[in-house]
Every structure is written in structure tokens, then in C-alpha cells.
Amino acid sequence: MKFKCADTDVADLSTGTILNRDLLPVWSWEYNDIIAYMERRIYSGHNKIARVIAQRREEQTAFKLGLSDSYWVSFDEDVKFKDVSPYYQEFGTLEFVRGLTEPTLRLMGTFDKEWVRAFGGTFICKREPVSVARVEVLASMLAAQLNVGDSIAAIYSGESGGDGIVYTRNLSSPERMLLDFGSILPEKSLSDGLVFKNVQSMYDIVGLHNIGDYILRVNLFDGVIGNHDRRENQGNWGFYKSTKDGSVSVSHAYDFNMAYSLDVDDALLDKRVAGIKQAHKKSAAKVLLEQWHEKVQVFAQKYDYYVWHDNLRRMYAKLG
Numbered sequence: 001m002k003f004k005c006a007d008t009d010v011a012d013l014s015t016g017t018i019l020n021r022d023l024l025p026v027w028s029w030e031y032n033d034i035i036a037y038m039e040r041r042i043y044s045g046h047n048k049i050a051r052v053i054a055q056r057r058e059e060q061t062a063f064k065l066g067l068s069d070s071y072w073v074s075f076d077e078d079v080k081f082k083d084v085s086p087y088y089q090e091f092g093t094l095e096f097v098r099g100l101t102e103p104t105l106r107l108m109g110t111f112d113k114e115w116v117r118a119f120g121g122t123f124i125c126k127r128e129p130v131s132v133a134r135v136e137v138l139a140s141m142l143a144a145q146l147n148v149g150d151s152i153a154a155i156y157s158g159e160s161g162g163d164g165i166v167y168t169r170n171l172s173s174p175e176r177m178l179l180d181f182g183s184i185l186p187e188k189s190l191s192d193g194l195v196f197k198n199v200q201s202m203y204d205i206v207g208l209h210n211i212g213d214y215i216l217r218v219n220l221f222d223g224v225i226g227n228h229d230r231r232e233n234q235g236n237w238g239f240y241k242s243t244k245d246g247s248v249s250v251s252h253a254y255d256f257n258m259a260y261s262l263d264v265d266d267a268l269l270d271k272r273v274a275g276i277k278q279a280h281k282k283s284a285a286k287v288l289l290e291q292w293h294e295k296v297q298v299f300a301q302k303y304d305y306y307v308w309h310d311n312l313r314r315m316y317a318k319l320g
Contacts, residue, residue, distance in 0.1 A: 003034055006070045006081045006174060006243045010034075013073065022246030025071075025184045026206060038073065040183055067122055067170055069177040070243045087122070087174050122170040132257060133164025139225045139256035140168070142299055142308065146292055148221045149253040171252060175243055178251055179206075182235025195219060195231055196279035206239060206248055216281050218253045220288055223272045224296065224312045229258035231272075269311070273318045282319055289316045 003011040005023040012019060016031040025037060067086055082088045116125040128136065143149030150169070172178045181188060181202045188202055199215050218237075222230050230236040230253075238251045276285045289312055300309040 002074045002077075003038070004072055004074050004081070005177075008243075010071075020246075023241075023243070024246075025069075025179055025241070027246075028205075037184060038071075040186065068172045069179060069241075070172075070174055071177075081174070085174070116167070118167055119169075123167040124170065126166045126168065126257070127163045128166060128257060130164040133166045135259055136166055136257040138303055138305060139227070139259040142225070142296070143221060143253060143256065145295055145299065146217075146221060148217055149256070166257075168254075171240075171254060177241045177243060178238050178254075179241055180235045180238035182233065185234065188234050195275045196281070199237055202234060202237065203239065203250070206241075208239060208248055208250060211250055212279065212281065213284065214250045216276070216279075216284055217288065219272065219276070220285055220292075220315070221253065222259075223269060223315050224292070224308050225256065225259035226307070226311060227256060227259040228268055229255070266314075269315055269318060273315060276319065286316060286319050289319075 001013040002009045002019075003013055005020075008023055009019045010023045011017060011031065011034055013031075013034075018024070018030065021027050024034070026033070029037075070081065070085070070087075072081070072084070116123055118125070126133075140149055150171075185202055185205065188198070196212065196215055196219070200211065203209070203211055218230070222228070236255050238254070240249045240251050241247070276282060293312060293316075296309050296312050300306045
């Protein structure tokens, strides 16, 4: 029984032997860490979607597959990744289930979500109130313009009693996994005022050092759109990992559906600005906000949505 990354053996689960450390989610992991990770990826108690996929794949002598990474457990060396992976095989149409998200990755979320095939790829399809869905789409569009994120494909409103439907592009592929820290480092926590230090400490563990500019860019963007969820949720920070050689890089920012506050409290902006100053990033933050100002202003005029431009100006003023 092998723990695999695509078609590469990473660990022999029968003997508890690590075979390829480069392809482990975390290089320093041992056998028990792998087992715990695999269990976190499938919540048999309440994740109906995960159970359905797990049962289907076990029938094909493989299980615990997902669409955010390429890890799985193989019982038969003749069975290859393409034979069983939902990247290549149909995974069916599964009903929306309240409070659940992806088939196997640990992302609990508030709104109904499911994986679908659309627009020539795989997407997370999410139902939200139309007002929330619209803001998530706008936030993702702005994130792409500011080189922070890249995700939204479309929105359809007016269905299911006033719900909107948002299609978010899967940032993973068979060659590139998106691993989130909520899944691989659940013991870590974030706290206001220490965002830079705590986030950097997580990235250090996976070999991504000195990424303060990246953390600042994401942190500032969240301030602009009023998204405070990422400050307390390590699951909304992640990184890309190659399925070929295990090389790592920072990911696009993702998950903007909490950016729906129209009136960002001054106290929340004060905390964000205090964290920036504590990390000695004040000058860099002001330069970045200056670079963003015109794009955010044009975006506000185009979509008649001015609150984010106001947030940017308020943050700039608070930086002093």
C-alpha cells in the first residue's frame, strides 16, 4: 500500500517507510504525519461529497483522491494516476450540501460548494446570496488586475430563490498542487498584530523564506476589499508544490467571499496598519497603495463600487 503523489511513490504505508521526502507536503514529515493528513482530507462524519468520492475510488483499488492536490493511496501498482484521478476521470454530478466544500480537501466554508467541469476545466461551483456572489466576483477580478489572485470565471444570478452561482477556477492541476496550511499545519494559528511573523513562520516550514513582500501584497489587498477572514484562518494561506520535483512557490491569493463588508470598521483597519508598521513595512505599503490607486479608482468607476477605493485611501492615511 503506497502513499503516492501522482505516479511517484512517496511512502510505503505497509512498512511506514518514507520513500521520497521531496514530494511530502512537508519535507520533515514522518509516517504518522501522513496518516493524520490523509484523515483530515476526508471527514467521514459530515463530508458527504468526500464519502461518495472515497467509496467510488476504493472500488477501483485507490482512494483519498482530491482536486487540490495529487496525493492518493494505491493498493495496486498496475493502477495509474490517470486511471482513477478526478482530473482525468468523471466524478459525477453531486448535489450541493450545506456547509461543505471540496471533495477531500479540508475547507469547511459557509456556503454550498461542489466541484464541476465547466469552461474546459475544473471549478469550484459555489452558491451564495446574490449580493455576496457579486462582491466575490468583483474582488477576484480586482485581485487579478493587481497581481494578487486569479480565480473567478463567471457568475449567474437569480437562481435558487435569489442565490448567485460563482465558478472559481481550480488553481491546482495534475502538475501543480495547491496545499493550504489549514490542512498541513492545523496546529498553527494566526493572531492580529502578528500576521507577518506567523504567516512567515508557516512558509518557513515548507522552505519559502523571506516572502515579506508577498505577505504584504495579500495583506494590503485584504484591507482594500475589507476581507478580514485571512487574518485568522491559516487555511486561506497556501503554496504551490510541483508533482514532479516537489519544488514550491507562493500561490495566488484565494477565497474572497468574506469581502462583503460595506463599512470597514476603523478599528479593523487600525489593527491591519499596526501589523504593517510592526513588520517595518510602512514605506513598502505606501508605495504599493500608490501603485494601486489609479487601477482601483478606474475599477470603482467601471463597476460603480467605490467602497474599496475609499478603503485604500483610508489605509494610506492611517499609515501616516
